[in-house]
Amino acid sequence: MDMARTVRAWIRDKSVPLTTIDPADPLDDLAPFGQFVGAARVVALGESSHHVHEFYRLRHRLIRYLVERHGFTVLALEAPFTEALILDHWVHGGAGTAPQVASAGVALGLGDTPEFHETLTWIREHNAVNNGTPLRCVGADLPGSLGSPLPALQQVHAYLLQTDTPGAELAQQAIALAEKFHDPWPITALSTYPLLSQSDRDALSATLGLLLARMRRTAPARHLAGHGAAHEDALHHLMGAWQLDHLHRSLPTEGISAASTFRDHYIAASVLRLLENDPGCRVILAAHNWHIHTATQRDDGGGDLYPAGHHLRAALRGDYLAVALTAGRGTTGVAFEVENPETPSFTEATLPPTEPDTIESIFPDDAAWYLADLRGAADTAIDAAQHPRMRMADYFLDQPALTGFDAIAHVTETRASEYARGHANNPPAV
Structure with missing residues (x-):
């Protein structure tokens, strides 16, 4: 001792x-x-602020080490689960350039800098020459991080068109409501949502709840029909839209710190889902220090806030490690x-x-x-x-x-x- x-x-x-x-x-x-x-299964690499040159570089170095020396297979970013699909496609050889996919796949401008583009390019080059398991690059956050649910709902709708016509009709109703405040820039969508009528806000919440219940209820049948993986993917997109709706509704009364904990819950769920889908994978989570912290925080009103790291520590115990990055x-x-x-x-x-x-x-x-x-x-x-x-x-x-x-x-x-x-x-x- x-x-x-x-x-x-x-x-x-x-x-x-x-x-x-x-x-x-x-x-x-x-x-x-x-x-x-x-032997930890998840290592979180934080940062005391976004857009710091040395943090991007040090994270890149630590990511390379974890991949090359310890066999980590997934990099999960503080980026929208839905929009970041383009990143994973690109690092496996997809079309476009690093700046283009970073801008499209990472919300709030967090990927709009050459230091991050270097990391993406290294992953793509690593995957091109690696004969073993490639490194995935995925998002873990809510749609737009805190913006519009529309991209996630479009993914859900596309899936349901193939499997569940009544469900697709519900998804289309949610899309029509989301389009009323959608904007590709998250802050604009966030500030436009309160301008919706109360009836539209209530209708969106009710429709998302009905659709979520329907997809959960029909999950066993979809698995038996051979659509299990696609159904679970669509369900996670929908969970993002549903929790984002709760963020929007709680923001005026609870403030941004408390409302943002819906992001943290979803980030943790995204990481745990990766482990469940591939029990052999090891995950690097790159997110702000605030999100990876393992202890409860307090908001200005004295209420408890639960970071993603708190959820991950509760679920994984010592298999989750949180490494803060900070500066002198x-x-x-x-x-x-x-x-x-x-x-x-x-x-x-x-x-x-x-x-x-x-x-x-x-x-x-x-x-x-x-x-x-x-x-x-x-x-x-x-x-x-x-x-x-x-x-x-x-x-x-x-x-x-x-x-x-x-x-x-x-x-x-x-x-x-x-x-x-x-x-x-x-x-x-x-």
Whole structure:
């Protein structure tokens, strides 16, 4: 058993200094990361903010290591389950370019930067020459991440046209209602939904509920008829539309933090579904630190929030590992809730200096990055409660790292992504 020590002493003893984040460099220095991963079936790689150059690069390096050295077979992204189908098609040789499929398959502009395009290109090249199991690249999030259910409903309708005419008619009714607020840009759809009449909102919720009940009721018959896999795929698309509807309905009264937990539940369900469908697969989940955290969070009103990592830890126990990525200094990407897809959604901001109660303040700064194993620290470090905060974009958040993450990858200095840096001098008006 570890002797009682301070968090600083824990980090000193349990962290490994590493010299490179270059995805193309040799991988032998990541052996300590491999020991940490062990036989886990799901490894989540987080980020304290989207659109950070070093986070994209380090994730790419860790993904390559997990695939080449440990046989991981699926990369699940914080991207819509439905729209991201184009990504999986492309990395297996489909048409188009990396920027085109990233823009179409990843919501909110999270894929619109060359650093992410490099990761996609590596996966495609890996699959082209790999004689073993290819690496899948899938989305795990709600339609549009929080936007329109229309893409998911169109997938459901296409399936039901082949198998269930009355069900297809219900899906068409839902499509007609969704078209009233649909927009390819999620923030526009999110802001247009409240303009629907109450009768339209109620009709959409009722129709989605009826369709979901029908598809669940008919599932055994579809399996017996040989349509089991297609039925379950369509059902997961529909579950995304149904939970997105709950997000939209709860937003005015519960706020974005609570409403977004419908995203977290669906992200976790998407990952668990991958494991159920292929018991031999191992999954890398790439999502924001907020989503992969394993402990419950609190909203401003004191209510409990359940991140995807909380659901995954409950289901998988030690087979789920959450690795937060954070930074010591530099710049970061910051988001704007713009309603025009032609307006940049991310720009660059300076990271504030670390503060004594933040986990980042403990790390030294004489290596490119540090990997620290946090398992056991919350119960052992005598001053664990004195470090409750960590970075979130360009501020600090009450999110205790020691109770919610299994490890931290602390990058000494970061800069915003190429996309965000390109818009640093002309952020959108908000």
